[in-house]
Amino acid sequence: MSNTVFQGVLSGRVWKFGDNTTTDYIMPGFAHSGTAAEMAKFCMYANRPGFAAEARPGDIIIGGRNFGCGSSRPASRNLQTLGITCVIAESLSRLFFRSAINLGFPVLPCPGVYEIFEEGDTAQVDFRTGEVRNLDSGAAVQTHTLPEIAARILEAGGVVELLRREYAARPGHGRQTSP
Amino acid sequence: MGKTMAEKILARAAGLQAVSPGQYVTARLDLLMVGDFSAEIYDAFRDIGISSVWDPSKVVALVDHEVPAPNVKVAEQDKKRRAFAREFGIAHWYDVGRGGICHQVLPEHGHVLPGSLIVGCDSHTTSYGAFNAAGTGIQVPEVYWAAAKGELWFQVPETIRFEITGTLAPMVMGKDVILQIAGAYGTDFALYKSIEFVGEAVKEMSLSGRWAIANMGVEVGAKFALFECDEKTLEFLRGRTRESFIPVESDNDAEFESRYCMDVSDLQPQVACPHDVENVQDARGLSDISINQAFLGSCTGGRLEDLAIAADILRGKKIAPHVRLIVMPASQEVYRDALSSGVLQTLVEADASIGPCSCGPCVGYHSGLLAAGERCISSSNRNFKGRMGSPDSEVYLASPATVAASALTGHITDPRLL
Numbered sequence: 001m002s003n004t005v006f007q008g009v010l011s012g013r014v015w016k017f018g019d020n021t022t023t024d025y026i027m028p029g030f031a032h033s034g035t036a037a038e039m040a041k042f043c044m045y046a047n048r049p050g051f052a053a054e055a056r057p058g059d060i061i062i063g064g065r066n067f068g069c070g071s072s073r074p075a076s077r078n079l080q081t082l083g084i085t086c087v088i089a090e091s092l093s094r095l096f097f098r099s100a101i102n103l104g105f106p107v108l109p110c111p112g113v114y115e116i117f118e119e120g121d122t123a124q125v126d127f128r129t130g131e132v133r134n135l136d137s138g139a140a141v142q143t144h145t146l147p148e149i150a151a152r153i154l155e156a157g158g159v160v161e162l163l164r165r166e167y168a169a170r171p172g173h174g175r176q177t178s179p
Numbered sequence: 180m181g182k183t184m185a186e187k188i189l190a191r192a193a194g195l196q197a198v199s200p201g202q203y204v205t206a207r208l209d210l211l212m213v214g215d216f217s218a219e220i221y222d223a224f225r226d227i228g229i230s231s232v233w234d235p236s237k238v239v240a241l242v243d244h245e246v247p248a249p250n251v252k253v254a255e256q257d258k259k260r261r262a263f264a265r266e267f268g269i270a271h272w273y274d275v276g277r278g279g280i281c282h283q284v285l286p287e288h289g290h291v292l293p294g295s296l297i298v299g300c301d302s303h304t305t306s307y308g309a310f311n312a313a314g315t316g317i318q319v320p321e322v323y324w325a326a327a328k329g330e331l332w333f334q335v336p337e338t339i340r341f342e343i344t345g346t347l348a349p350m351v352m353g354k355d356v357i358l359q360i361a362g363a364y365g366t367d368f369a370l371y372k373s374i375e376f377v378g379e380a381v382k383e384m385s386l387s388g389r390w391a392i393a394n395m396g397v398e399v400g401a402k403f404a405l406f407e408c409d410e411k412t413l414e415f416l417r418g419r420t421r422e423s424f425i426p427v428e429s430d431n432d433a434e435f436e437s438r439y440c441m442d443v444s445d446l447q448p449q450v451a452c453p454h455d456v457e458n459v460q461d462a463r464g465l466s467d468i469s470i471n472q473a474f475l476g477s478c479t480g481g482r483l484e485d486l487a488i489a490a491d492i493l494r495g496k497k498i499a500p501h502v503r504l505i506v507m508p509a510s511q512e513v514y515r516d517a518l519s520s521g522v523l524q525t526l527v528e529a530d531a532s533i534g535p536c537s538c539g540p541c542v543g544y545h546s547g548l549l550a551a552g553e554r555c556i557s558s559s560n561r562n563f564k565g566r567m568g569s570p571d572s573e574v575y576l577a578s579p580a581t582v583a584a585s586a587l588t589g590h591i592t593d594p595r596l597l
Contacts, residue, residue: 020366020455022561025296029543033252046565066367070561071542072302072318094371094402095302095316102321123218149203149332160227160320167228 010085010106011124011135012060014117015051017044019064023075023096040081057083060123064089064114068096076105088113088125101150104158107174108132110143127151129143181430185373185406187425188313192296199336200436208237208329208336209312209320210290212299214281215242217269218259219303223323232267233329239290240264240480241273243280244274246537250547260447279510282394282478287512289420293408294427298325303478303560305401308393309386310407310416311426313373316397336371336402337436340429342378345444347563350594352488352577353388354480354558357395359450370400372436373427380443380475385473386411387484394479395560398456448593450556451576454564462581470575472502472555473586474567475532477541480558480579481509483516490584492594494530497591504531505547510537531586535539543567549574556585
């Protein structure tokens with residue numbers, strides 16, 4: 001699994017997915033027993049066959065409302081495996097938001113974002129200011145920045161990295177401190 | 180200013196006098212339901228170097244999504260789950276044949292207490308709201324943090340007060356109520372929010388009906404889906420727990436983000452059509468939709484009341500010849516009670532296939548899956564494209580009564596029209 005480290009500003013080619021794009025689409029149940037690479041091949045297979053083959057590292061997903069609804073499965077892992085750098089959506093399901101941040105995958109709810117992009121446009125997302133800009137048309141929307149706690153987890157690269165730092169520093173715990 | 184149920188529970192768990200919507204707090208967990216993600220925790224703890232869970236008496240682990248192990252990979256995972264329970268001294272571990280689906284097992288075994296804060300490795304953890312507990316889902320890798328430390332950050336949600344009035348007609352169930360709500364207001368109307376379900380219809384409703392509504396709270400986006408604790412709740416808990424608890428109710432002057440009111444007296448059996456839970460219609464208008472499979476089970480619709488109403492509908496009859504009816508009791512307790520009360524015998528005589536206490540077809544992993552072009556009517560909670568197998572299959576969500584009636588006729592059927 002590639003772990004996208006939060007960089008603050010991301011830009012990339014846009015894919016658009018509409019309202020209620022479920023985690024069942026992002027990480028289908030029928031493919032769940034495969035390796036990370038095998039699972040990612042079926043990302044969006046039910047709603048958009050071909051996406052996984054055509055997506056390129058650096059691409060960005062612009063979503064409609066309630067992106068990532070449904071199951072709590074760690075669906076952003078599939079997007080990370082494909083090299084997608086972030087999801088910006090009208091709204092994000094609570095579970096997907098939390099899961100993505102904890103996996104170190106940047107996401108941002110941004111009302112108004114869906115209509116300023118056509119697929120294939122280039123988006124630029126500034127997580128430090130909350131501005132999302134269409135570099136082709138020049139259109140931009142402004143949203144709230146991530147809550148501080150979420151930004152801190154992202155900057156660390158996910159909650160596992162936070163735990164690693166803490167437990168590595170404890171005497172008697174962690175591989176780094178083993179004799 | 181008064182407080183809502185969610186605000187009271189989070190304030191107590193965070194050790195604060197009071198909290199308000201929008202505020203970020205760090206709250207102590209009363210219970211952590213790791214479900215079948217204990218194998219992942221086991222690996223992650225070894226990798227990171229974490230040697231213990233914060234409180235082995237407050238962690239519940241079990242197997243439910245793939246039971247019994249359908250392949251060697253899952254069997255190996257199960258081995259790790261058992262090792263996790265043993266090596267970390269997990270007090271509450273329910274192996275195959277001892278438990279069932281998490282959201283059924285936890286209340287049955289007295290783990291879900293009114294007024295408590297519970298997180299679980301499953302989206303339908305909102306189920307515990309039926310027992311006045313603030314339950315909500317998390318996932319790997321956040322559960323590693325929760326299991327190690329027993330605390331998590333939360334944003335205090337705004338609260339929707341949802342009053343349900345009137346009287347449910349016979350054969351109309353809690354499931355129909357939540358489908359009607361999803362259809363009327365959409366699958367994101369409660370996003371990030373806590374919903375409180377109150378009103379005369381709620382008081383009259385069975386605990387099983389409330390359970391189905393709270394369970395599907397997450398299908399309308401909710402963080403918590405709470406009910407008040409009443410005599411029915413206490414009656415259920417009697418003999419299941421000796422722990423003390425303090426139920427919560429919202430204050431009269433609590434501040435609600437919005438209020439909804441729905442009268443269910445005229446509510447008809449509802450069906451969520453493919454491929455979205457908000458795509459809801461009356462069952463009676465869908466009688467030209469034929470089905471190949473009917474599924475009675477899951478954390479939404481696999482309780483004793485659900486199996487019993489299906490048995491009432493199917494008693495002395497056979498399901499339609501081209502239909503397969505798959506029944507999976509939600510837990511070992513449900514299975515036992517359905518067995519001793521003759522419910523399972525009635526269903527078997529109607530040609531139902533009885534499966535293990537497992538999530539089964541609902542989760543789309545391993546059993547009862549659909550081929551291309553097939554249709555299933557299901558008492559479960561999600562009808563997304565490909566959820567139950569082939570992306571070219573279709574899932575219709577309905578109440579257990581409607582599922583049984585449809586299995587009987589072979590097409591979607593309002594159970595009152597039989």
